[in-house]
Amino acid sequence: MKKGQVAISIYVSIFIFLVGIVFINFLIPDVTSFRTSLNCSDAENISDGTKLTCLFGGTVVPYWILLIVSIAGGIIINKLSI
Amino acid sequence: MKSKYKFIILALFATFFIVHTVSASFYYSDRDWMDGFEDASINTTLWNTTTTTSGTCSGDQGTQSASVVEANDQVTISTQANCPAGGGSRFGSGKFFTDKNYNDGYNYRIVGSINGTITEGSGGDSAVQVYISYGGDGSTDVLLGELSEADIEILPINYTILINNTGAVFYRNGTFVSSNNLNTAVSWNVLYFASSSSNNAGSSNTDLNIYDYYSQTSNIIVNLTFPTSNQSVIQNNFNFSIEAPLFTGVNSTIFLWNSSGSIVNSTFIGGMGSHINSTSQNISNLNTSGTYKWNVFSCGINISSSSICSFPSANVTFFYGMMENQIVYNTTSFETAFESFIANVSSLFTITSANFWYNGTAYATTVTNPASSNYILTNSLDIPLGSGSRNFFWELISDTISINTTSNQQTVSQSYLTLCNSTISTTYLNISFKNETDSQQSVSAQISAIINYWLGGGTVYKTLSYVNTSSNPSYPFCFSPQQESLSTNLSMTYSNSESQQRAYNSNLDLTNTTTNKMLYLLPTSLGQYVTFQIINPAEQAISLATISINSTTFGEIESKNTDSSGGATFFLNPLISYTVTVVANGYDSTTVTITPTQTIYTIQLGGSSSDEQEDYSRGISYSILPSLASALSNNTNYSFNLTLTSTYWNLDRFGFSLTNASGYYLGSGNSTSSSGGVVNVNANTGNNTLVKINYYWLINGTYSNATAFWTVLDSSGDSWSIMVFFNDLRSYIDVGFFGMTNFSVSIIAFLVIFIFTGIFSYKYGLNSPTSIMALVLGLVLFFDVGLGIIPNPVGAVNYFPTIFVFLIFIGVFIKEVST
Numbered sequence: 097m098k099k100g101q102v103a104i105s106i107y108v109s110i111f112i113f114l115v116g117i118v119f120i121n122f123l124i125p126d127v128t129s130f131r132t133s134l135n136c137s138d139a140e141n142i143s144d145g146t147k148l149t150c151l152f153g154g155t156v157v158p159y160w161i162l163l164i165v166s167i168a169g170g171i172i173i174n175k176l177s178i
Numbered sequence: 179m180k181s182k183y184k185f186i187i188l189a190l191f192a193t194f195f196i197v198h199t200v201s202a203s204f205y206y207s208d209r210d211w212m213d214g215f216e217d218a219s220i221n222t223t224l225w226n227t228t229t230t231t232s233g234t235c236s237g238d239q240g241t242q243s244a245s246v247v248e249a250n251d252q253v254t255i256s257t258q259a260n261c262p263a264g265g266g267s268r269f270g271s272g273k274f275f276t277d278k279n280y281n282d283g284y285n286y287r288i289v290g291s292i293n294g295t296i297t298e299g300s301g302g303d304s305a306v307q308v309y310i311s312y313g314g315d316g317s318t319d320v321l322l323g324e325l326s327e328a329d330i331e332i333l334p335i336n337y338t339i340l341i342n343n344t345g346a347v348f349y350r351n352g353t354f355v356s357s358n359n360l361n362t363a364v365s366w367n368v369l370y371f372a373s374s375s376s377n378n379a380g381s382s383n384t385d386l387n388i389y390d391y392y393s394q395t396s397n398i399i400v401n402l403t404f405p406t407s408n409q410s411v412i413q414n415n416f417n418f419s420i421e422a423p424l425f426t427g428v429n430s431t432i433f434l435w436n437s438s439g440s441i442v443n444s445t446f447i448g449g450m451g452s453h454i455n456s457t458s459q460n461i462s463n464l465n466t467s468g469t470y471k472w473n474v475f476s477c478g479i480n481i482s483s484s485s486i487c488s489f490p491s492a493n494v495t496f497f498y499g500m501m502e503n504q505i506v507y508n509t510t511s512f513e514t515a516f517e518s519f520i521a522n523v524s525s526l527f528t529i530t531s532a533n534f535w536y537n538g539t540a541y542a543t544t545v546t547n548p549a550s551s552n553y554i555l556t557n558s559l560d561i562p563l564g565s566g567s568r569n570f571f572w573e574l575i576s577d578t579i580s581i582n583t584t585s586n587q588q589t590v591s592q593s594y595l596t597l598c599n600s601t602i603s604t605t606y607l608n609i610s611f612k613n614e615t616d617s618q619q620s621v622s623a624q625i626s627a628i629i630n631y632w633l634g635g636g637t638v639y640k641t642l643s644y645v646n647t648s649s650n651p652s653y654p655f656c657f658s659p660q661q662e663s664l665s666t667n668l669s670m671t672y673s674n675s676e677s678q679q680r681a682y683n684s685n686l687d688l689t690n691t692t693t694n695k696m697l698y699l700l701p702t703s704l705g706q707y708v709t710f711q712i713i714n715p716a717e718q719a720i721s722l723a724t725i726s727i728n729s730t731t732f733g734e735i736e737s738k739n740t741d742s743s744g745g746a747t748f749f750l751n752p753l754i755s756y757t758v759t760v761v762a763n764g765y766d767s768t769t770v771t772i773t774p775t776q777t778i779y780t781i782q783l784g785g786s787s788s789d790e791q792e793d794y795s796r797g798i799s800y801s802i803l804p805s806l807a808s809a810l811s812n813n814t815n816y817s818f819n820l821t822l823t824s825t826y827w828n829l830d831r832f833g834f835s836l837t838n839a840s841g842y843y844l845g846s847g848n849s850t851s852s853s854g855g856v857v858n859v860n861a862n863t864g865n866n867t868l869v870k871i872n873y874y875w876l877i878n879g880t881y882s883n884a885t886a887f888w889t890v891l892d893s894s895g896d897s898w899s900i901m902v903f904f905n906d907l908r909s910y911i912d913v914g915f916f917g918m919t920n921f922s923v924s925i926i927a928f929l930v931i932f933i934f935t936g937i938f939s940y941k942y943g944l945n946s947p948t949s950i951m952a953l954v955l956g957l958v959l960f961f962d963v964g965l966g967i968i969p970n971p972v973g974a975v976n977y978f979p980t981i982f983v984f985l986i987f988i989g990v991f992i993k994e995v996s997t
Contacts, residue, residue, distance in 0.1 A: 131902075136906060139906070139909040139910050139912070139913045140913050144910075144914075144915055144916045147906070147910045147915055148915075148916075150906055150910075151903060151906055151907060151910070154900075154902050154903040154906060155900065155903050157899070158899070158900040158903070
C-alpha cells in the first residue's frame with residue numbers, strides 16, 4: 097500500500113465530508129417545510145400515517161449525516177486496511 | 179265772587195310774601211344730581227346781596243334768605259330778598275356750577291325752571307336773570323344771557339342752558355334766547371338772581387329749580403376695571419365701563435392679545451348707549467395660562483352727529499392662570515428673627531416647584547396642594563442681616579411657564595446687642611465677678627468677649643466683639659428690640675491683675691429680665707495650673723471635647739474645649755474639690771470629682787460614635803427559578819421566581835428586575851413582606867440571547883443586590899435533528915400511534931435491546947457477562963434516561979429500570995472479578 101494512496105483517500109474523504117455537510121443546508125429548509133406542511137408538531141390532530149411520515153421525514157438529515165460519515169470513514173479505513 | 183272772599187285771598191297772598199333776611203353767610207353744598215350723575219364740583223353758593231351786588235341797595239334791606247333743597251330728583255335754590263327804596267340792581271341770588279374750566283372736555287346741559295314772584299318798585303323793571311359769569315361774586319360778571327325781563331307774570335320760566343367749549347346757548351320756554359362765547363382765560367360760573375333797575379325798590383321770592391343736568395364728555399371715556407395692570411387672575415371675565423352721555427349707538431369691542439402680540443379674542447358688544455355703562459364680559463376661549471394684554475375700543479355718535487371712538491392709549495397687561503388668595507406674613511420683623519411666609523394661591527396650571535425670593539435671594543419653597551387648583555406655599559427663614567424695606571415674592575414654576583406673585587414688603591429693623599448705653603438700656607445680661615475665696619469679694623476684671631446672638635433659629639446671627647482692657651466690676655449688655663427673647667453663644671476670657679485668666683463659654687437664652695452671671699477669679703497665690711488630657715479607649719487624644727469645671731460652693735467655674743492634643747488647662751485651687759464634666763461628640767460624657775493636687779489629669783471617655791458595619795446578608799437565603807444552571811429557549815414564556823427568606827432582619831422591600839443583554843427592560847417585581855416571600859414575574863424570552871436578573875433586598879435603607887443570567891438558546895431550525903424524531907415519537911405515543919401503548923413500546927424497546935445485544939455478542943464475540951451487561955446497561959440507559967420510553971413502575975424512583983440494571987451489572991462485575 098503506497099503512502100500516496102492513503103493520502104489521496106484522506107483528501108477524497110475530507111472532500112466528500114465537506115460537500116456532504118454543505119449539502120445539509122439545502123436539506124434543512126425542505127425538511128422544515130415538509131414538517132410544517134404536515135403539521136407534525138400537532139400530534140393530536142394528525143393521522144397515524146402522517147405521524148409515521150413525519151418520523152421518517154425527521155430522520156432524513158441524521159441519515160444523510162450518517163451516510164456521509166460512513167462513506168468518508170469507509171474510504172479511509174478501507175485504504176488503511178489494505 | 180263776593181268781595182269779602184277776594185279780600186281774604188289777597189290778604190293771604192300778602193301774608194305769603196314775607197320779607198326775610200338773606201343769610202349773610204356763604205355756604206357750599208355738594209349735590210347728587212339726577213340721572214345717575216354725581217359731580218362734586220357743582221357747588222351752590224348763596225351770597226349776601228350787599229356784598230355781591232354791583233349796585234347799592236341802600237336803606238333798610240329788610241331780611242334776606244336763601245336755601246337749597248334737593249328732593250324729588252331736583253335741586254331748588256329758593257331766594258327771598260327785599261331791597262327798599264334806593265334800589266339796587268341785583269338781589270336774592272345765588273350761583274351754581276362754579277369754577278368750571280373752559281377746556282375741561284365736558285359739555286353741559288342744564289334744564290330747569292324758575293317759579294315765584296318778583297315785586298318791582300314804581301318805575302322800575304325787575305327780572306330774574308341767569309348769567310354765565312367770570313369771577314366770583316357777580317361783581318365782575320358778564321351777562322351772557324337772561325331768561326326773563328321784568329314782570330311777575332312772566333314766571334314760571336322753563337329754561338335750558340347748553341354750555342360747550344365754544345360758548346353758552348340759552349333757551350327760554352323752548353325758544354332760543356341768545357348764545358355767547360366764553361372767555362377762555364378764566365373759569366366760569368352760572369349765576370342766578372333777581373334784579374331791579376336802579377333806584378327802584380323791589381322784592382323777590384323765587385325758586386330756581388334744576389331738574390335735569392348732563393355733563394357730557396367730548397369723548398367716550400373707557401375705564402378698564404378688571405383685570406388691572408399686572409394683576410394675576412383665574413377668571414375669564416373682563417370688566418370695563420364707558421362714559422358716553424348723550425352718545426347714541428355706542429358699541430365696544432374687547433381685544434385680547436397673547437404675549438407674542440397675536441390677537442386671541444375680539445368680542446363685540448353693542449347697545450351700550452348710556453351715560454355710564456359698566457359691563458362684564460366672559461371670554462370663553464381664554465384657557466391657557468400666560469401673560470396677556472387687553473383693551474376696549476368704543477365708538478358712538480355724539481349730539482353733533484359725529485362718530486367718536488375711544489381707545490385707551492395703554493393696553494393692560496395681566497396674567498391669566500394664577501390668583502393670589504391670601505398672603506400671610508408679618509409686615510415688620512427684626513434681623514435674625516425667624517419668620518414664616520405663607521401664600522395661598524389658586525392656579526390653573528400645575529405648580530411643580532416654587533422659589534421664595536426674599537430681598538433678592540432665592541429660597542426653596544414647600545408646596546402643598548390641598549385641593550385640585552389650590553396651592554399653599556410655605557417658607558420659613560431667619561431674616562438676613564440688614565435693616566430696611568425688604569421685598570419678597572414667590573416664583574411659581576410649572577413645566578411650561580413661570581410666574582411671580584405680587585411683590586410685598588416687610589420692614590426689617592435692626593437687632594442690636596451692645597454694652598448698655600443711654601439709647602439701648604434694657605439689660606439682658608449682666609456679668610460680674612467675685613473671688614473664688616471664702617469671702618467671695620466682689621472684684622473687677624477685664625474681659626474679651628465674642629457673643630454670637632440671634633432671635634430665630636441661629637442660621638443667621640450677629641456677633642458682638644467686646645474687649646475692655648480696663649477692669650470693671652460688671653459688664654451689662656443691653657439689647658434692642660427690648661421685647662424680644664434672644665439666643666446667644668458666649669465665649670469670653672476674663673482676668674485681673676491679681677488672678678489668672680479664666681474662660682467662660684456658654685449658650686444663654688436671654689430676655690429683658692436680666693440674667694446675672696457671676697464669674698469667679700482665683701487669685702494667683704491660691705491656685706495652680708491643672709491640665710486635663712482627654713483620651714478615648716484607644717488612648718487617642720480627643721480634640722474639641724468640652725471640659726466644664728464646677729464647684730459646689732461657687733457653681734460654674736470655667737469651661738474650655740480641648741485643643742488638638744486633647745488637652746485643656748485650668749487655673750484651680752488645689753485645696754477645693756471640683757466636679758469635672760467632659761462631653762465630646764461620639765463619646766459618653768464623663769463626670770469626675772477631683773481636688774486638683776496634680777498638675778495633669780487624664781480622663782478617658784468610653785464608647786465610640788462610629789457605626790458598626792452592619793451585615794445585611796445575615797439571615798438572608800434565596801433561590802431563583804428557573805435554575806441558573808439551565809439554559810432557556812427563545813420565544814418561550816417562563817415564570818421567573820425569586821424566593822427570599824430573612825430570619826434576622828426586617829426587610830423593607832425585595833424583588834428583582836429582568837433585562838436582556840443590552841439592558842432592555844423585560845419585567846420586574848417586588849414585595850414589601852418584612853420576612854420575605856416569593857416574587858414572580860412572567861416574561862417571554864423573545865429573540866434575546868441572554869436574560870439577566872438583578873435581585874435585591876432593602877434593609878434599613880441599605881440596598882444589597884446581585885446579578886445572574888440565563889443563556890437563551892435558539893431552538894428554531896432544529897426540526898431536522900434526531901432529537902426531534904424521538905420527541906415526536908414520544909408525543910405520538912402519548913396521544914396514540916397505531917394503537918401503541920406504553921406497554922407495547924416497552925416491548926419494542928426490550929426487543930431492540932435483546933436483538934441488538936445478541937447481534938453484537940455474536941458478531942464481535944462478546945462472551946463476558948460483564949461486557950454483555952454493560953451493553954445492556956447502555957441500551958437501557960439510552961431508552962430510559964435518554965428517550966424516556968421505558969415506563970417506570972408506579973411509586974418507583976425515577977429511572978428505576980436503569981438503576982435496576984445498573985445494580986445487576988455491578989453484581990455481575992463483582993462476581994466476575996472475584997472469580
